[in-house]
Amino acid sequence: MRRKDRKPLLFLRFPLPLCLLAVAGCGGSDVKDPSAGAAPPAAILSLPPGWNTVEPGGETTCSRGDPFKYFVRPGTVNRLIVEFRGGGACWNAATCSVAGSLFQETVTEDPMVVNQQGASGIYDHENPDNPFRDWHHVYIPYCTGDIHWGDNVATYGEGSSAVSIQHKGAVNVRAALAWVYENVPAPEKIFVTGCSAGAYGSIMWSAHLREHYKEASVYQFADSGAGIITETFFEDSFPSWKPEGAYPTWIGGLDPAELARLDVLYRTIGNHYPDMRLSQFNTAYDEDQVFFFKAMGGGSAQDWSAAMRASIDQIEASTPNFSSYLAPGSDHCILWRPAFYTVESGGKRLVQWLDDLVNREPPPSVACEGDACGAPQ
Template sequence: MRFNPAFPRFHIPLCLLAIAACGGSSAKDEGPNNPPRAGILSLPSGWNTIEPGGETTCARGDPFEYLVRPGTVNRLIVEFRGGGACWSAATCSPGDDIFQETVGDDPLTTGIYDHDNPDNPFRDWHHVYIPYCTGDIHWGDNVATYGEGSSAVNVRHKGAVNVRAALDWVYANVPAPEKIFVTGCSAGAYGSILWSAHLREHYKNASVVQFADSGAGVITDAFFNDSLPSWKPEGAYPMWIPGLDPAELVNLYVLYEKIGAHYPDMRLSQYNTVHDEDQIFFFSAMGGGGAEAWSEAMRASVDHIEASTPNFSAYLAAGSAHCILWRPEFYTLESGGARLVRWLDALVNGEPPPSVACDDCGSP
């Protein structure tokens, strides 16, 4: 997916949006019966591009920006874009196309972005869309050098810096949302689980639901020990949670367990296909096995979270497609007798649904 260049572009100081905090107003028709519209409601309808500047950056030094779409209800989506990852000279060299290295122009018109579809549980919600261009699953805070000599390449793994800039804007401009849906596809799935804890800690009175779209966290020990440290993600970990040991995060289920136990009112979830081609590709690139090895490890990880975390639900679909949030099939996909969009609606707005899995998952 790529951003639509027709989106309005703004470089808006935080103060001008959080009008109440500035002690002023920019509302054209302000009056006793029409109070000023502050924060996110002061934005034009549709998608707005915000350029935070400061220390934010993409992997090669290109500027970072994020999108905000005001809604009509006091509910908020915080979404993290996907787009691969890089951790070595081979994966981080320019032109390798293994990760999204600039902010693109995504159309944001289908799937969860179809705001005219009456089946969309989120059609009226505020939506903050955080792009991804740092190769570090939204966790990093480092400038790493890969390779040597004339072939050396520097990568700005500043995903956590970019996220904090976007969340600072959210905190200032959406002061008390009733509900928050924290989600993301692929690399954004890992952003969703990590940063959901930060959002829950900040918005203590909000109902927070997390949904990881196609990010099961199946990695190799070698990747965790030798490659992930180049991102320096430690500063993003929710270390206020008792018992959270970064050394144990080679198993992503630990993050789900610790967040779920610390915030039992949260709802945590994952969506995967049984032979997700992209997740299998990256597992193999890390030195792991093939499709069956990844699928077996994915199922074992999900089973582990289900057994230890009562506020977790999983949705497993047949096939090998990667990510569902942006696809038109978001509204038609069924697995285990449950239609995904209805299952997700229950997760967010009703009683927590049980986990579901494909009856005949098939082979890769």
């Protein structure tokens, strides 16, 4: 189902930091930001500099039985990034049977995921404009097709064409967070983020992190995951992941039947934790979100864009601690791009907006308008 006339979907080649794939090959800045809190705890400092691989084993797994692993990079300040990788999704025989075309199946070290130009975006630890250059970083890969929410083994199709998918995203995340809870006992600040499918992981699991770290300041940033789905997908396909195990069930008044609707999820978490800061980034005509919207039976790029804006408006109206950043164009994901430092909307660079989010007063929402948003692809 890959679009033959287009470049490969960006979420399928979302670049890990170059040194991440070398496991422990490159460190970040050795200069401590004096404004960034106390020194990090000894537990995470015991890791070698640079990226380290953790293989939890146990019940963790990728979609077709391959092993799951995650990556940890110790920082120099008592602040923590928990990042969820993107990588598509699958929910029926058509989307789950085309191996690797619509979702990331394994934790891979394929050269496609390496940024050959070196680390960029939030992984550039030498850039003084990077608000996260000295933070600890836990990077949770994605290989289960269930936006990090699932706990099910589903069989799609019949007979010789049947395919079984281990939608165990929630199991994998819980294993990674168990390590985090043990090794980072009292972070000052936590930035929970992710691109594409990882954006949905970021909002769901931000509640778990906030509940565990009751004294920490928690900031959530969903990169290119607006959650615009069709009613058919919501009713017929989403339940195959059995995502209930990821729900923040301790929150009173929670309606599990509605949590797949992102405006409900943001409102539920945001109102329960009014001290959290929740946020989304999207481009006006995100080509990959539009592609999946169409795959679910949705309409045009304009239809998706209008629905995305309406969803943002709904969240803002019900969730005072939520803000959004809408950039021009159709690019998918910003965290890893060099444009992380240059993209501007409403007169504000994104990197400055994020610096305000985690270090200053909550920034107001910004959005491109009219011709400044570009044209749909």
